[in-house]
Amino acid sequence: MSLARNTLVQATLTLGSRVLGFARDLFLSARFGQGPMMDAFTTALMLPNMFRRLFAEGAFAQAFVPIYGGVRAREGEAAAAVTASEALSFIFAVVAGFCILLQVAMPWIMPWLLSAWRDDAGVMRAAVTAAQLTMPYLACMTIASLLSGVLNTGGRFALSAGVPVFLNLCTLVPLMAPSFVPMSQPETLMAVSAAVTVSGVVQAGLLWWGVRRLGVTIRLSWPRLTAGVRRTLALAVPGVLAGGAFQINSLVSQFLAGSNEGARSVLYNADRLYQLPLGLVGVALGLALVPRLTRAFVSGDHAGGRRTMDDGLGLALAFALPAGVALFVIPFFIIDATVTRAAFTSADAARTADVLRQFAWGVPAFVLVKVLTPPFFAREDTRRPMIFAVISVILTVTLGSALFFWFGSRGWDGVLGLAIATSVSAWVNVALLAGTLIREDSWRPSPAFVSRLSRIVAASAVMAGLLFAASLAYPTLSRLFLAKEIAVLVVCAVGAGAYGLCLLLFRAVTLSELKATLRREPGAGPVSGLD
Template sequence: MSLARNTLVQATLTLGSRILGFARDMALAARFGQGPLMDVFATALMLPNLFRRLFAEGAFAQAFVPVYGGVREREGEEAATATASEALAFMAAVVVGFCIALQIAMPWIMPWLLSAYRDDDGIMRVAVIATQLAMPYLAFMTIASLLSGVLNTGGKFALTAGVPVLLNICTLVPLLAPLVWPEIDPTLTLLAVTVAVTVSGAAQAGLLWWGVRKLGIRLRLHLPRLTPAVKRALALAVPGALAGGAMQINSVVSQVLTGSDEGARSVLYNADRLYQLPLGLVGVAIGLALVPRLTRAFVSGDHEGGRRTLDDGLTLAMAFTLPAAMALLVIPFFIIDATVTRGAFTSEDAARTADALRQFAWGVPAFVLAKVLTPPFFAREDTRRPMIYAMSSVALNVTVGAGLFFILSARGQDGVLGLAAATSLAAWANVILLAGTLMRERAWRPSPAFVSRMARVIAASLGMGAVLFVAGLNYERLSALLLAKEAAVVAVCGVGALVYAVLVVLFRAASPAELKAALRREPGAAAPTGLD
């Protein structure tokens, strides 16, 4: 498949998952608002979400693909299968042990993670149990990530992009239980949701295992051994996961810092779900599609082809990301209040979340760019430097975020805004380091055509932003005119998308013929199988 087709497959299936995820978050907000139980839920999912994003959403898979693909090219299918089986057995054993240790230690860890409720024994007990119930998801995501890498190397992207929908389906079911059982205890609902997280992890790993076997690849789970192949895979894949997941690590750091502020973790959780949308739809999809293509280019010595592929990936990423970032920057309250405010979630909650979302919005392009700029390193089996850059951005985020959080809080302002701004700043610092290294080593240099096209995409995004700004000023009028705020936000987003599409064509950022060519299957590409 072409890069655009692979990305479209990933993005389309991810969109379905995100829509269900948004429905789940609406149910969560209506049920728990931004109170103690929502803080507990966000804490229980903090580590599972980190591992899901590091592993299932591509960072580990991007790093593992060059290792597995390289062995497959040099030594054949049998050797690649053996390498994957050995890596799977070792990593599964390590992560299972890690999960058990965390579950045992959680009663002592939780007071530090959720210090705002340290003196509330009831909330502490629920938080510990909920986190312990969700923890096995980490182990299942480790297995799923490696299986995803095997499938992506074989050019099968649909199943990898589709299985995360199981998380949203499984967790949505217990949240809908109050519709038929209104008297159900909210605490029981919360615990049921965390159990569903673990159930969904088992389902995802099982479905991906089936997909790998359908490809004719017979992976085996056996006693873990630290073989030379495993050492090599881990030496690249673990730093690669850290490098590709810098933003996710920064997100967790920010959540840990909010442990002393009641409701702050809920604010970050709700803002996180919205600004992560372009990353999941665009950044992860393009990143996963880029790695196999770049690996083939570098293995065959086609450096010019690798540069063109990266140009295409960056252009495609920004063409979809910039308008999304503009919408989150210009009308965050419109979006949140119209879609989430109901039940226990008030307009005041929406206003606080919107302020945080606006600070995340200017970092959204950097979050996506990092996902596209790390694959060139991974394709050359260089995961050390991206990891160093990522950890540097984490250090910057911790320093600036903690400073702003406590300074703003001391002045009676919302410290969450400082954490959000620091996360965006750290993301841009990571992008500057990645892009600077690629340009200095001549692995990539923006061509004049790329620069021109980016300028036109930016112009189209600004034009769309102006239309959204005017709509935001008339939020109440539009809601009254269309009889519902939900209808108003759908109409405004639809008009914004139409305006952006028209401007893209008018400014010649992309022509219909170019879009058609981008989606055309590459010559010699394999025909789709049942998995696609």
């Protein structure tokens, strides 16, 4: 399949999952508002969610795919299956032990993670139990991440992109239950937390079935630190850190926000919106790029690798730039129209919108990092992306901490400082990754790429003007379309339509190019039912 087709498959399935996730968040906000139970749930979900994004949504898969693909190309399917089985057995044992350790230590860890409610024994008990219930999800995602890498190497992207929908489906059930069965907020919290782990079991089981259907037999056995496992870890561990720097930065922000009542809930709601383009485009492109760049590297096709990077970066910016612009221009319109109801007030929406605006200008960088790391992973170079990731994490910690406490001392919302630091560090990471590729002549922006980027910027500027005018008329539009929810959908649709039309008018993309990118590549194998 072409790069655009692979990306489209993953993005479409991810969009379905995110729509359900948004529905889940509406129920969460309506049920808990920005109170202690919402802070408890976001804290309980924080660690497994970070691992899910590190593993199931790309970083581990990006590091594992070149290793597995290389063995498969040199030694055949059987040897690759043995390599995958050995890696899975060892990593699963380590992560399962880590999960158990965290569950045991959670009563001592939680007061540090949720320090704003440290003196409320009821909230602490609920938060500890909720975290212990969600923790096994990590072990499930370890299995899911490796199986996703096997499927992606085999050219099967749909199943690995589609299974995350079960996290949202499983957690929606207990959130909807209070509408039919009386449940207190703590009872709902426990049910939702347990549903997170149930969804992990379902996801791992479906991916296992998919791999078996692909004809690859992977077995769990007693963990052994074989030569293959050592090589896998040597590349995968730095790769996970490199690909997951953004998630580590998010974790640092969550930790600092734990000392501010409601701050973690604000970050959670802003996070769900600004990470939407990352999940739809950045992760999908990252997973689709690694196998293509690996083939180009192995065959010595440097020109093909550069063209692939031009296509990937152009496609990423065509989606990420307007998404970032929209979140920057109309954040309150989006949040108030969709989330504000029941326990979630317009004041909560205003606070969340201010924070979201500071994340918005970092959105293109968040996506670009996912596209700029695959060239390193394809050459089994995970050390330098790891170094760049560490630099960005250090920057987030130092700048974020300084701004968080300085803003607080001035009477401003400290969470704004965390958002600013996260966006700054993402752009620094982009500069380091892109600068290295350009310096080594692995990739450099072609004149055609620069021209297309300028046209994308122009189309985004036109859309920004329309959205800004719509934001000024928010109350009028809400009355005109009878409901604020309808108004925001109409405004977003008009903005997206105007942007797409401008792309064609400015010739940033042509209809013939769109058709060409969706054609199957010459020699591509048949698509199975998994895709």
